Amino acid sequence: MYLTQPLHKALIEAPDKTATVCQGRRHTYREFVSRIARLAAGLKKLGLKEGDRVAILSLNSDRYAEAIYATFWAGGVINPVNIRWSPAEIIYSLDDCESTFLVVDDTFSPMINPLTEGSKSLNTVIYAGDKETPAGTHNLEDLVRDNDEMEDTLRSKDDLAAVMYTGGTTGKPKGVMLSHMNLFSNGLGSQAVANMPIRSVTLHAAPTFHVAGTGLILQAVARHSTNVIIPMFEPKAVLEAIQNEGVIETFLVPTMLRMVLAHPEFSNYDLSGLQHMMYGASPMDSTLLNKARQAMPKAGFLQAYGMTELSPTVTILTKDWHTDEGFESGKMMSAGRPLPMVEIRIVDGEDNTVPNGTRGEIVARGPVVMQGYWNKPEQTAQALRNGWMHTGDAGYMDDDGFVYVVDRIKDMIVTxxxxxxxxxxxxxxxxxxxxxxxxxxxxxxxxxxxxxxxxxxxxxxxxxxxxxxxxxxxxxxxxxxxxxxxxxxxxxxxxxxxxxxxxxxxxxxxxxxxxxxx
The missing domain is CATH 3.30.300.30 (ANL, C-terminal domain)
Structure with a gap:
């Protein structure tokens, strides 16, 4: 299992299918793969060695996707950077996982000097913008133009693919180590349950630095979809992209979906082509979910539950349960059932499995479970006790195997x-x-x-x-x-x-x- 495999298949099965659409740029899969192979050659020429970390600090773009795959192609490991972080926080993540390369776009190019001066590990900066190339950096388009395609290194299986930093909802972020096997297994398991269309049109509006955003790119490319990419979430941009680009599927967190529905011009857009509305990353209350279903009756809703440490998905609630019958039965408010390769248990404080319907901690086991936290063996051991990833989420399982996420365990109030x-x-x-x-x-x-x-x-x-x-x-x-x-x-x-x-x-x-x- 290697994450560049779908690119090789695309050259055979869909070379002339549009791969990316972003800010007026369009590339077929033939062009997309060629640019990736040439960018990878440029990274190698600049000194990238197998296993080196490549940080990416950028808004969503086609070049972001190319940087992800070029890093894999060259044998490197991606380190997507949270775009909301301060320079000090970014330097922490760069030095924590010893990133030597940084890909940066126009929006964040003013941070190049503070980052290069403050980081102990960073030594090479790739500029992925359209303005004048900043001094001391290498232009991504020049690397694509000036290099021949290199052979894929074919890193795979348990080889490290990504260091994804947690969102910091409980404080200091940790670098989650995800292998090619982790991310590939997540895609296979998710597709087996969700049955998303092949050669679809996928809108990317959620941030790519988030594991759900990166995962959506990997899964959409694996299905040879056209990837419509907007730089960052904005309700009108989402509505325009769905209407104008014939978007079939997208992923939004509930906060984003709420803002889309509240847009004053929502009813003016033709959203009839949208067939799959995926959501996750935070809870969706029933009021908002029912409102969304009524507003977009042709869109099948699908919930994914998981976390960065789980690559990220372990359960899916399919569109079959996003119905009036699903709501009345209570199943619609569940997180669905586990993926085929994933086991879920609900345990008490002593890690004993509790009866169905009893609340406890949700724990998971399977090939999607992370390798561990970067340079944090004690926290890794605590999270991966007895071979199970302890999510920190409180929930229960019903007699049909549906998982219900009640809350974060630390969000429980004792009064x-x-x-x-x-x-x-x-x-x-x-x-x-x-x-x-x-x-x-x-x-x-x-x-x-x-x-x-x-x-x-x-x-x-x-x-x-x-x-x-x-x-x-x-x-x-x-x-x-x-x-x-x-x-x-x-x-x-x-x-x-x-x-x-x-x-x-x-x-x-x-x-x-x-x-x-x-």
Whole structure:
């Protein structure tokens, strides 16, 4: 199993199929593969050795995709960089995994000097932009033009393919080591369940530096799809691309989907060609999901659950369950069933399997499980206990094998000795018409240990009081789960991948306490 294999097959099966569409540039698979092989030759000529890490700091683009595959072709390891990070955070990731190469576009070219001066490992910068080539860098287009195609190194199986840094939802990011086998197995397993169309048209709007974004490129190329790439998520750009490029499938996190549906010109666009709407990376509440289904009735919805450490997918809820019957049965709010090559268990604090319907920690085993955290053996051992990846997610499994993700274990609130899962309270809050977004956390309480606290973003300057919240929740959840305090904010802290950063909210309440939650 090697991640460049689909490129070789594309030259035989779909050489004239459009591979990439981005900012006016279009390349067939024949051109795409040739550019990759020549860029790989340029990397080798500049000193890239097998196993060297190549960091990529760029908005989404066709050149980003070429840099990924050229790195694999030349025998290197990709290190996609979070575009929201500060120079100091980027330098940390570069030096942590000892990246020697950096690919950077126009947007981030002003960071070249701070990064090269601050990093101990970085020695070669590839400029992937359209302006004048910055001093001391090598132009990507020059490398493509000036080099002949090289033979594929064919790194495969357990060879390291990527160091993907976690989103930092619980603090300091860790470098997750994913092999060719990990990423290839994820693609095979996902396709076996999702049955996505061959030679499709795939829109890439989620950030490529995120494992879901990188994974979507790998899976779409494996199916010889046309990859329509927009630099970064913007609701109107998504709508225009779906209509104008005949997009058949895309992946959005729930926050993005909410913004697309709320766009004032949403109804003006023809989205009838969209057949597959994939979502994941954070929970989708039933109100938003049903609204999306009604707004895009021809799109089959599909949920993927997983994490960076799982390459990233371990369960899929197919479009067959995104129906009225699926909603009524409760299956639509599950994360689906495990991929064919993946085992899932729900365990207690002693790693014992709990009965179906009982909440515990979700653990997974199979070829999608990471090799470990870069240079962090203790944290690796803690996560991969007894051969199972411990996700840190609380959930349960029903008698039909469907997995339900309840919350992050660390998001559990203990109030007066009772366990409250914040996702359940958030689901209740999101049924209020005034509530656009919300986050529920536990805050210090002298009497109860922790108090259920709701932070809310309201719709269109709506007004909301704690009394209204309590009265509403009383009809839906147990009394001890009802928020006892309320805060209205303009926005919630989110990671670049759209994940809610609850630890930032907690820090405001727990930073001066002996007991911390994170």
């Amino acid at each position: 007066g000795g009772e366990n409250v899962y914040s996702a359940e309270v958030e689901e209740a809050l999101l049924q209020m018409p005034q509530v656009a977004q919300c986050a529920v956390i536990g805050v210090p309480d002298e009497d109860w240990g922790e108090r259920v606290h709701a932070t809310v973003v309201v719709n269109d300057d709506a007004e909301l009081t704690l009394d209204e919240v309590m009265a509403h929740c009383k009809t839906l959840i147990a009394n001890y789960k009802i928020p006892r305090s309320l805060e209205i904010r303009d926005e919630l802290p989110l990671s670049p991948a759209g994940k809610l950063l609850k630890y930032k909210l907690r820090e405001e309440h727990w930073s001066d306490r002996d007991r911390k939650v994170s």
